[in-house]
Amino acid sequence: MNISVISPHVHGNGNTTVAALLAYELSSRNKSVCLTHVTSKSESMFPYFGLEESDDQTSNPLQLINLIREGGLRKEDIGNYCREITERFDLFSLDTFVSRTGKDKNVNDEQMQTVLSFICKDFPYDYIVFDIDENNLEKENVKLVLAHTDCLIIVLTQSLSELRRFSGQKAKILKQTANIPNLVVINKYIDMIGTDKDAANVLGIKHPSKWYHIRFSQWIPYCENRGQLKYLSEQIQKRNVDVLELDADIKHLVSGIQSIKQAAREEKRKARGY
Numbered sequence: 001m002n003i004s005v006i007s008p009h010v011h012g013n014g015n016t017t018v019a020a021l022l023a024y025e026l027s028s029r030n031k032s033v034c035l036t037h038v039t040s041k042s043e044s045m046f047p048y049f050g051l052e053e054s055d056d057q058t059s060n061p062l063q064l065i066n067l068i069r070e071g072g073l074r075k076e077d078i079g080n081y082c083r084e085i086t087e088r089f090d091l092f093s094l095d096t097f098v099s100r101t102g103k104d105k106n107v108n109d110e111q112m113q114t115v116l117s118f119i120c121k122d123f124p125y126d127y128i129v130f131d132i133d134e135n136n137l138e139k140e141n142v143k144l145v146l147a148h149t150d151c152l153i154i155v156l157t158q159s160l161s162e163l164r165r166f167s168g169q170k171a172k173i174l175k176q177t178a179n180i181p182n183l184v185v186i187n188k189y190i191d192m193i194g195t196d197k198d199a200a201n202v203l204g205i206k207h208p209s210k211w212y213h214i215r216f217s218q219w220i221p222y223c224e225n226r227g228q229l230k231y232l233s234e235q236i237q238k239r240n241v242d243v244l245e246l247d248a249d250i251k252h253l254v255s256g257i258q259s260i261k262q263a264a265r266e267e268k269r270k271a272r273g274y
Contacts, residue, residue: 001261002120002148004180006132007155008173009166014187015155016044017220017229019131022153022257024233025250027089031126034082036092036119037133038141040107045093045131050227051083064094065111068118075124085230092119112141120148137176151260152182153253158193163202170203181260182210185253189213210256214249217242 003022007013020035027033037045046052064081067073073081082090094107094115107115119128130149134142146152154173156166166173186199200208219242223232236247 001126001150001257002128002130002145003151003153003257004130004132004145004149005153005155006137006177008132008135008137009169010162011135013155013157013162014214014220015133016042016048016131017224018153018155018185018187018214019129020045020048020229021214021233021236021246021250022253023089023127023129024086024236025254026127026129027086028237029254030088032088032090032124033127033129034090034092034119034123034125035085035129035131037131038112038116038139038145039133040094040112042093042131042133044133044224045091047227048224048229049083049085049091050230051091065107065114068114073118075122078123090125092123109140113144116141116144120145137173146177146180149180150264151257152177152180154182154184155187156184156199157188158186158190158199160202163199167203181263183253183256183260184208184211186211186213188216189249190216212249212253212256214253215245217246219243220246 003019005015005019005022007015016037023033023035035045064073079090082092085091094112130145132142132145136142137146156163186196189196196208196211196213200206200211219232219235223229232243236243236250239247
């Protein structure tokens with residue numbers, strides 16, 4: 001199942017955070033998960049996990065792309081090109097192969113599309129979670145991933161100015177993501193500011209359906225700033241009292257994803273006539 005996390009109207013809504021916490025929760029359910037993104041270099045994934053870019057001059061993105069195009073990359077070998085976060089959770093990014101500043105191997109859009117197409121169609125994981133770290137939904141990289149997306153997660157916050165910005169682009173965004181089952185997540189949620197319904201009303205939605213929230217926690221920026229997102233997720237899994245609300249919120253979101261997955265199975269069953 002391919003899951004895409006987007007916030008096309010603004011930067012800084014916490015897409016990477018939502019995608020990463022979601023990937024951890026899915027992997028904790030005995031499922032194999034790969035977290036990735038749509039640009040050649042992420043500004044947040046490696047820092048959040050405390051990872052460094054590879055400085056191996058014998059391995060670079062162009063070599064990997066050539067392997068894919070020539071059919072030389074076997075599914076059983078894909079794990080060798082990912083960073084292992086846990087036993088069932090891998091991170092794939094071309095950051096892994098890009099050398100340090102001043103020695104970058106450039107990857108053009110066409111080459112990136114080759115990689116993304118391979119990820120969408122051939123990566124051997126139960127779930128692939130895409131952090132759509134490109135706001136322009138007209139970009140070919142984004143269009144390719146959306147075309148293979150089974151579940152779309154739209155990330156908003158309770159900021160009035162941000163909600164109004166989304167409202168101004170809502171018709172265009174919905175047109176570009178039409179026919180993709182979607183969920184809405186209010187990230188950095190604080191009860192005192194208002195409810196999910198209050199946020200929906202700003203967008204002209206009177207009866208929000210499939211809306212979820214992830215409550216604000218000071219431990220998220222604290223751990224991300226220190227490259228300790230893995231530690232945070234471990235504490236969530238252990239139901240540490242400081243992050244109990246996060247555990248509940250993420251599990252609730254996963255239940256929504258499972259509902260979409262089940263509905264897709266039912267559609268396929270009906271199409272087969274039994």
